[in-house]
Amino acid sequence: MKAGSKFLNAVSAVALSASVVASGAGVLVLASAPSAEAAVIRSVQVRGAQRAGEEAVRSNLTIRPGVSFSNNDIDESVRRLYSTGYFSDVRISVSGSTLVVTVSENQLINQVVFNGNRKIKDDKLQTVVQTQPLGPYSETMINADIERIREAYRAIGRDDVEVTTQTAPVGEGRVNLAFVVNEGDRTKIADINFVGNQAYGDGRLKSVIITKESGPLSFLTRKDIYSEDKLRADEDALRQFYYNHGYPDFRVISSSAELDESTNKYNITFTVEEGQRYQYGNIGVESTVEGVSGEDLQGLVETRQGGTYDAREIQKTMEGISRRVAAAGYPFARVTPRGDRNMENHTIGVSYLVDQGERAYVERIEVRGNTRTRDYVIRREFDFSEGDAFNQEMISRAKRRLEALGYFTKVNISTTQGSASDRVVVVVDVEDQPTGSFGIGAGYSAGGDGFILEASVEEKNFLGRGQFIRVAVGGGLDDARTYNISFTEPYFLGYRLAAGFDLFKSSTSSNDYYDYEEQGVTLRVTAPITEDLATTFRYTYKEIKYDNDGAFGGDGLPFTADDNVSYPYAAMIDEGTFVQSSISQTLTYNTLDSQTLPREGIYATITHEYAGLGGDSDFYKISGRARYFQTLSTEADLIGSIAVGAGHVVSTGDDLHVFDQFTIGGRQIRGFENDGIGPRTVDHGNPLGGTTYFTASAEMSMPMPAFPEDFGLRAAVFADAGTLYGNDVNLGTSTAQGTDMSWRASVGVGVMWASPFGNIRFDYAKPVVKEDFDETQEFRFSMANQF
Template sequence: MTRTTWGSAPTISAGFSYGGKLLRSASVCALLSVACFATSVPVAAQQYQFNSVQINGNERIGDAAILRQAGIRRGQPVTGGQLNDAYQNLQSSGLFETVEIEPRGGTLVITVVELPTLNRVRFEGNRRIKDEQLQQLVGSTERRVFNPAQAEADAAAIAEAYSNQGRIAARVQPRIIKRDQNRVDLIFEIFEGDNVEIERISFVGNRQYSDRRLRRVLGTKQAGLFRRLVQRDTFVEDRVEVDKQLLRDFYLSRGYVDMRTTAVNSELTQERDGYFVSYNIVEGQQFRFGEIDLVSEMPNVDADAYRQIIKVRPGAVYSPTLVENDIARLERQAIRDGVDFMRVEPRIERNDRDLTLDVTYVISRGPRVFVERIDIEGNTTTLDRVIRRQFNSVEGDPFNPREIRQAAERIRALNYFETASVNAREGSSGEQVVVDVDVEEKPTGSLNFGGSFSNNDGFGLAISFAEENFLGRGQKLTLSLSTAEDATRYGINFVEPALLGRDVAFGLNLDYAETNSSFFSYDTNRLVFQPSITFPISENGRLSLRYTAEEIEMLERDPIENGLTVAADIAAGAQWSSALGYEYTYDNRRGGLNPNAGVLFQFSQDFAGLGGDSTFIKTTAKVIGERKILNEDVTLRATLEGGALAWQEGTNRVVDRFLIGPSILRGFEPGGIGPRDISGSVNDPLGGNLYVAARFEAEFPIGLPEEYGISGGVFYDIGNLWDLDDVDLNGGNIVGEDGSFRHVIGFSVFWETPVGPLQFNVSKALKSEDFDEEQTFEVTLRTQF
């Protein structure tokens, strides 16, 4: 309220409310109205001069601080406008509940009522979000001046946090409790409301891909059986734009360059407990690559030599990623050739008649700009060098915007940071740039407790500690302990991903395992020490070099009587081997030309004989091909693998040879096929020096609602295990040494749960031997929580 005394100095006062109490609202209308009649009563031009200032009502805040905030000095003349400014300064300081300014002759009287001090901040009614989390959201601070506007903002922030969890009906009401000495307690009364889930996500306009396939693309999921555990099944508006971009990227990578999302409609159910979300999309038509060419505008660059580097071929489905990959290859080759500032620009010509895109890579000289320095901020634990090694360029190198963008993606892929931004700005001159890297770290360590079950190993407990960024050096350290009814295992694994600052990973694995499987008539103790280095040798190929020191002891299990061959292996005691080996891996599932198909190939050999009790060469190979068909709703997979053991010296025991289990050939127990010794009270599997297996399988939806997370599959497996050359049989009664192919068919049920996949296999052996041990049903569950 504003009160003005006509013909004398005006009085300016104001008030506001908190805690529901209605107080006076600030206004200076009367003062302004007086100014409107300046022609008859020149109040606006009137000046006041005060010899003294009297301040009333202040307890915590000193007189000098109030005068300084008001901007008034004793003895200086002030106008009515300046008095109004003084009032506004005090009012906006956030320190006072009410302010009054009144000139009384030569004395200026300032009367204030101080805002109370905030004694405590408390939360009531919250169960889904803990007090510690809410405390980080609010700006109201204990032992500071209580600010009603800040309290309202805090209530809105808390409500938004609940809304992000899908509880859009949450209400937050700030209340105050007055205490003595002008103090108040601030209580946020929270009504959390029910969780509003996404009941259904649907699409309109999609013809090429089913709703089921597109739902797998989105980060948001519709509510399923485990809705209490899955947090992505709540509706959050901020996720919509991200999901739209994910859809766009999905279609672009498959040649649908005109795809767009025209609208996203979200509708609450009548009960207001769920959302129906619908994406209206226009797919357009699929484009393929047309003519591919390269031209050079740089005289020292041979276009023909660089043209051979391009991997995209006419007729392939268009994908921007493939174009980016080609550009990256061309620019890397330019660096190797010593060509600085080379830029590659793709010029794309659209042919609507035949639905093709002609791509011409134009090589030109870019601006002469150098990297002045790379500034890194926000990393409190992670060392600078861990971030710097994600850049292929250093200070003084030519600046390449594409390389900087790729470095940013590599930094984010480390998964050490909540946010990571990489930007370039002009440096000390026009020919230099400064690259700014701003990161926000997040926890990278985890302590996992899990369980496992399979009808091969029984129930088990797993405990592991994993640190993905050990001591901020980018190293990985894992300590694990797993126990099951038939196996106990302890392990330490360490990985340095950039040995000596290069793209060479150093690994160290130490593993100890004890087994007493019911599928075998003996127990084993196994100790493995294995250092290795791994490095790329091509775009999709990596080579690993390793040394393996392994000690295995076979133990007799009373009162079981072993066959003669296994008894001789047990009598040999602990045996250890020392081997050098390598493994070559080719995997184009991520970087291949077809997003719906991929190939994984592995080939490894170990050469034992550098000390130890045995000399041998062990060779294994595996190739897996995968393809998605019927608009990516069905996945076809074929696997072919085999192994050969060439023994030269020492005791060739059953634990040294190949043993085939359900992971290689379904439908049989571990060690269920291959040569056996039937001379004892049990049929001892002996393994074999040679094996080969092929698996063909298909995964597909089975018509159940997608939120159940259940799909099906069928499979056909064929395999053989044979050869006992260089084996001392000790007069055992051996069957199956020559081997024969077994054939198995079956079907699978896959159940995706928040804690891991559950898989059921039901199989039938079409062809087997009388001495084989079949297994018609298998269930496996792996969980971590």
């Protein structure tokens, strides 16, 4: 018990029956039993506060002269003085009518340094600890700082870190404080095991979770760091995976991580219960909302009888119905799925019940954890703001949007009670991740341009504003060069419109024939139509220049106007600069379950373009491509995909120019150069492009045998086919070959690696059907990486 409390208790006991106040006798006598613990002082005397100062002590007292006080006031004053951290001892006593406060001051911190730390730099640790220069030396605070430093090292996978302190007096009650860190070795993950799984093997489940086993390159990926938060996130990832693949009864019975101190490695075990796989039974919609019938909402249902149970489809259906009912004037409407389980045939019938719901309003949206991304970038993904009606389906939609941005490693949205029963606080917890990337692409053509290299740098969350910027350059061993700069503002003028521009320039030089150069700008804006469908409008202005000064005739001398030769580009167009001005519109449909390694879904685009807004080109083009992904074997993680594409261009004026026609090659049909197939001039074999093309591709990929699936190495086999034909270019005296509908085809193998350096792909393709004049390129390499 504090000295002051003991004194006052003694005084109070003596004064229980007293009724007289004697002044000047050195003893304070309380007046009556009902106020036995009350007292009054006339002054406060402070002793020992040399550096802190007397006023600093008085300001932390709850006792004031002339105001009655009790034991509780003394206790609170002592607590406040200790909490400042400036005092190692505090005593309060009463002498006559004077309150005497005696303190012993802690030493002051002169300097805080860190020794032995290499993995975490000083500036990072300085933000971790609370002990700061010119602050008090507090053992309690220092011990808490030691634990904070240990926690920072655990977060980077060093659980056996040791932290001690050293002090050095520098005079005048000041000391230098050093945190001495023995970082130890990295704590690794030896094994990740699953117990109870039957439908999916350990390898497939390891690819679902975030935590990975330690490997030779784990020091780069840092995915083998154990934490409780990651373990909980892994549990949730497993649940979502099973729920989305037909297992509504799946549950994680337990997850444990055991540290083997002899090896400094964790062994992680997930014990699961899969349950039975279900399909959908009867599907229906019931509505109690006046003016909105279940039949009207039936077309929004994405779950189909006989299909495999998929929680994503149920969620999308709920959101679609909620949007429709809200648009009809019922913002508080609630959509509740009710399941009718048939245990015998393993089906679940789903009825979507639509009712008015409880009235609730969003009081505020609170964003936490974002260290780089700005608050407004997160808030704008919500379809509501403060004061609007609260709707749970909008929360789910916003969470999916935030995750799709790729800005965060985790997104969690929760709700708490607001200031009133009908007020809700929406809490958004996020964790930023790197959003920059660089890419390298390379290829080799034995008979064409030789080695070709492309490099790009992009940032999709520029300055934390959510803006996208990309810079790319490319070239070959010849004089071919390409330059591109792209910028996108995803919320133009505060609307959900992605507006941006592309600046581009490319040049190609042929010592025998011509120099070609193009440069221009594209202005574009993209607007969402639904969650899966978007439309993009573009305007493109392009200048194209042909220079024949480098061309040579059959006698080895430069072409002149008097030469009666068949030089293709000189004959097709006049030497000089041409302008192409066009508008286009693209529809994009995207239901892929992943943008990096799709296993299910469709990605399709269709574009039509009109040129003739001034300039030298007059045409109408239409083109499209669709690719469908499907898991062929869940146990083997075998993924199949098929793709088709087509395009056609017609002149709306005079003949087409060469640069108006389609050119295709290695990007669509592997094994060929980028402009390697299609019509060419007979004289020199220069590509003319074509008016029509068709392409098709089939691919199957699987984890590379003998490698752990979570290593990210996959093998692929593929077959490509396509044709480019037709010509509407005036060739003059020249003639064209390959204008008929001749198909090309290739088969090949590929290796894909989701490496720590980025997504790397090697392809080797062998043309099996081709024309003699086609240009081939059997090997291609590409890489993209996050930083």
